[in-house]
Amino acid sequence: MSLLRDNGPLSRAQLADRVEVPRPRLLAELDRMVAAGRVLEAGPAASRGGRRSTLVRLAPGLRFAAVDLGASSIDIEITDGGLDPVASCSEVADIRSGPVAVLDRVSELLGGMRERGHYTRLDAIGIGLPGPVSFREGVPVSPPIMAGWNRYPVRDTLARAHDCPVVVDNDVNVMALGEQHSGVARTVEHLLFVKIGSGIGSGVQHHGHIYRGAAGAAGDIGHIQVESDGPVCSCGNFGCLEAYFGGTALARDATAAARDGRSPALADRLAERGALTAVDVGECAAGGDSTCVTLIRDGGHRVGQVLATLVSFMNPSMIVIGGGLSGLGYVLLSEIRSVVYKRSLPLATGNLPIVMSELGPRAGVVGAALLASELAYGGGVWPHPS
Amino acid sequence: MSLLRDNGPLSRAQLADRVEVPRPRLLAELDRMVAAGRVLEAGPAASRGGRRSTLVRLAPGLRFAAVDLGASSIDIEITDGGLDPVASCSEVADIRSGPVAVLDRVSELLGGMRERGHYTRLDAIGIGLPGPVSFREGVPVSPPIMAGWNRYPVRDTLARAHDCPVVVDNDVNVMALGEQHSGVARTVEHLLFVKIGSGIGSGVQHHGHIYRGAAGAAGDIGHIQVESDGPVCSCGNFGCLEAYFGGTALARDATAAARDGRSPALADRLAERGALTAVDVGECAAGGDSTCVTLIRDGGHRVGQVLATLVSFMNPSMIVIGGGLSGLGYVLLSEIRSVVYKRSLPLATGNLPIVMSELGPRAGVVGAALLASELAYGGGVWPHPS
Numbered sequence: 001m002s003l004l005r006d007n008g009p010l011s012r013a014q015l016a017d018r019v020e021v022p023r024p025r026l027l028a029e030l031d032r033m034v035a036a037g038r039v040l041e042a043g044p045a046a047s048r049g050g051r052r053s054t055l056v057r058l059a060p061g062l063r064f065a066a067v068d069l070g071a072s073s074i075d076i077e078i079t080d081g082g083l084d085p086v087a088s089c090s091e092v093a094d095i096r097s098g099p100v101a102v103l104d105r106v107s108e109l110l111g112g113m114r115e116r117g118h119y120t121r122l123d124a125i126g127i128g129l130p131g132p133v134s135f136r137e138g139v140p141v142s143p144p145i146m147a148g149w150n151r152y153p154v155r156d157t158l159a160r161a162h163d164c165p166v167v168v169d170n171d172v173n174v175m176a177l178g179e180q181h182s183g184v185a186r187t188v189e190h191l192l193f194v195k196i197g198s199g200i201g202s203g204v205q206h207h208g209h210i211y212r213g214a215a216g217a218a219g220d221i222g223h224i225q226v227e228s229d230g231p232v233c234s235c236g237n238f239g240c241l242e243a244y245f246g247g248t249a250l251a252r253d254a255t256a257a258a259r260d261g262r263s264p265a266l267a268d269r270l271a272e273r274g275a276l277t278a279v280d281v282g283e284c285a286a287g288g289d290s291t292c293v294t295l296i297r298d299g300g301h302r303v304g305q306v307l308a309t310l311v312s313f314m315n316p317s318m319i320v321i322g323g324g325l326s327g328l329g330y331v332l333l334s335e336i337r338s339v340v341y342k343r344s345l346p347l348a349t350g351n352l353p354i355v356m357s358e359l360g361p362r363a364g365v366v367g368a369a370l371l372a373s374e375l376a377y378g379g380g381v382w383p384h385p386s
Numbered sequence: 387m388s389l390l391r392d393n394g395p396l397s398r399a400q401l402a403d404r405v406e407v408p409r410p411r412l413l414a415e416l417d418r419m420v421a422a423g424r425v426l427e428a429g430p431a432a433s434r435g436g437r438r439s440t441l442v443r444l445a446p447g448l449r450f451a452a453v454d455l456g457a458s459s460i461d462i463e464i465t466d467g468g469l470d471p472v473a474s475c476s477e478v479a480d481i482r483s484g485p486v487a488v489l490d491r492v493s494e495l496l497g498g499m500r501e502r503g504h505y506t507r508l509d510a511i512g513i514g515l516p517g518p519v520s521f522r523e524g525v526p527v528s529p530p531i532m533a534g535w536n537r538y539p540v541r542d543t544l545a546r547a548h549d550c551p552v553v554v555d556n557d558v559n560v561m562a563l564g565e566q567h568s569g570v571a572r573t574v575e576h577l578l579f580v581k582i583g584s585g586i587g588s589g590v591q592h593h594g595h596i597y598r599g600a601a602g603a604a605g606d607i608g609h610i611q612v613e614s615d616g617p618v619c620s621c622g623n624f625g626c627l628e629a630y631f632g633g634t635a636l637a638r639d640a641t642a643a644a645r646d647g648r649s650p651a652l653a654d655r656l657a658e659r660g661a662l663t664a665v666d667v668g669e670c671a672a673g674g675d676s677t678c679v680t681l682i683r684d685g686g687h688r689v690g691q692v693l694a695t696l697v698s699f700m701n702p703s704m705i706v707i708g709g710g711l712s713g714l715g716y717v718l719l720s721e722i723r724s725v726v727y728k729r730s731l732p733l734a735t736g737n738l739p740i741v742m743s744e745l746g747p748r749a750g751v752v753g754a755a756l757l758a759s760e761l762a763y764g765g766g767v768w769p770h771p772s
Binding site: 054128132142189190202206212213214215216217218219220223224225228237267305306308309310312313314315316317343345346347348350351352 | 592597600604606609700701734738
């Protein structure tokens with residue numbers, strides 16, 4: 001079914017060529033899926049000589065729900081069996097309002113999409129959470145920014161509410177998966193995906209498989225120390241990457257620059273709106289405000305310092321930058337590039353592209369839909385379910 | 387054959403229980419190996435009811451050569467088919483004298499061991515080199531401390547000289563493999579092995595498989611920057627880990643401490659021997675010299691800083707410290723532990739042991755012998771030969 005998802009309709013003969021199960025078993029399995037209504041016969045295939053094979057395709061009624069929970073947002077996409085979007089919705093939501101409130105709201109939004117006819121039943125749900133996740137158990141584990149979520153049974157709650165299988169993973173892992181399945185990293189062996197949003201995280205993929213580490217905490221780079229005598233971080237340590245950069249740090253620094261007169265453009269916006277975000281910094285930088293350009297450069301420099309270390313250690317095939325702050329564009333990207341290419345080992349950077357996400361804000365839902373489909377189709381995204 | 391290597395003699399029935407190939411194919415394969423003289427029949431096995439099975443074991447004449455090339459040493463071990471050592475030799479050698487001189491000397495040493503009757507022919511050679519290696523091609527790639535070795539055909543040279551298959555890998559990867567096969571990391575899923583010798587490197591294993599990265603450079607942590615305004619490093623950058631610690635840096639700092647009067651104990655030794663090494667620092671520290679204790683603590687602190695970053699990123703199941711400077715013992719280890727446990731994410735350190743290598747100086751040859759045996763037996767150490 002993964003083959004039909006990624007290739008569209010295929011003949012039984014083409015399928016038999018591409019999978020490694022014996023032909024009789026494949027055909028029996030296909031008959032079973034046709035009987036279950038998940039695969040449809042779609043007329044005769046072009047002849048290859050000999051008896052004509054039948055085209056099969058995924059049933060048009062297959063539906064997956066992809067849910068991307070951010071620190072301050074809910075994004076949902078309903079897709080068909082081939083992962084093409086059928087409907088989507090997004091709204092602001094505070095993850096700190098707790099699992100009951102947030103998951104109730106997710107279920108309400110899904111219910112609304114069902115009422116509007118976008119699905120009648122879901123075949124699976126994939127959901128990404130902004131914190132470490134025990135993939136095996138489907139629960140968040142000691143998530144630093146998700147008060148009240150620790151070990152909350154996210155998977156089982158959604159599975160009961162929607163009567164379908166559910167898969168839960170860390171949001172950055174999910175974005176990395178999306179980018180590798182249908183974004184810029186399609187042919188990449190060892191991917192390092194870096195999300196720069198309110199906070200900063202990363203997702204690692206080896207040969208198309210998410211690497212989760214011993215406790216599901218792999219990739220959590222936001223609290224790596226970049227200066228031992230740096231500013232205090234929300235985690236209680238000093239000089240963490242997130243204390244220097246990310247949406248929260250940038251809003252703080254922008255507000256300071258507005259107040260102390262370094263940036264007239266930011267001061268105008270602060271007076272007008274009462275608060276500043278990373279978007280304001282990006283727009284003022286694009287408008288030529290030198291303080292804003294410097295803020296972005298300084299942040300990119302800090303991210304580059306950490307990535308230079310990780311590149312020497314991991315020797316990835318590609319780095320993809322995603323998340324909300326990737327909207328800051330080429331000023332950010334060029335600073336990251338210059339630090340990594342200067343600081344990492346030449347052998348590790350020789351063939352290393354550092355690029356922006358192709359899927360942008362959709363990376364999370366694309367990855368979540370992929371995880372949902374793998375769960376439903378029994379695919380191989382996770383060989384090592386640790 | 388890997389099963390016979392790791393378990394000793396087994397009956398055909400026991401083998402059939404433990405491998406996933408159909409029984410007739412296994413038995414035919416065993417017959418083929420008996421005919422080739424690699425496996426011997428060793429009498430009847432204990433009855434399990436029904437027809438009595440035959441015990442088989444590895445032929446006693448199987449021989450592997452394990453070669454561990456360091457920056458300043460050659461260590462060789464000849465093992466039998468079960469990887470038990472048959473003979474070994476070690477000598478000082480400068481890797482910078484180039485591949486022709488060093489590999490000729492390796493071949494001479496091997497020849498001497500053959501003449502002394504330790505083997506008649508080799509079934510395979512495994513060799514670890516102190517630099518990045520293209521595993522697929524069996525050549526070193528841009529090795530920073532191995533002048534003249536870049537892309538030298540190490541594998542093919544040794545294979546021609548000894549008429550057997552040869553496998554070449556990075557020395558730290560090889561040590562990590564040894565430690566996971568027969569050292570302290572036997573049951574570990576995600577291993578981070580850190581070698582602190584003249585320089586500092588690391589080897590990563592996931593599920594028993596070496597992780598090499600896109601260009602074979604993974605684990606090369608010696609030139610990660612720990613202070614942006616730190617001392618200049620041999621690589622030309624500033625503040626690299628190796629500019630602070632490792633055998634070379636420690637000898638430099640010890641000499642300075644002897645000369646400027648901070649350490650009378652080191653001054654005495656310098657006057658007596660003309661030069662100082664890490665061993666002197668360790669011995670003086672054990673003798674109560676506070677400057678030497680401080681030198682070790684400071685070095686451990688720098689290593690800990692880098693490992694704290696890598697732990698947050700990789701979330702390993704265990705860290706093993708090996709290499710010559712692990713002889714500095716618990717002063718070094720306790721400093722590394724305190725920094726990592728304080729600086730990394732709690733979720734990533736909750737169940738993280740940080741321990742000394744169990745194999746010590748033998749880790750390299752044990753790993754090299756294992757690689758050689760996997761090559762000869764067709765085992766599965768490398769599913770992804772990148």
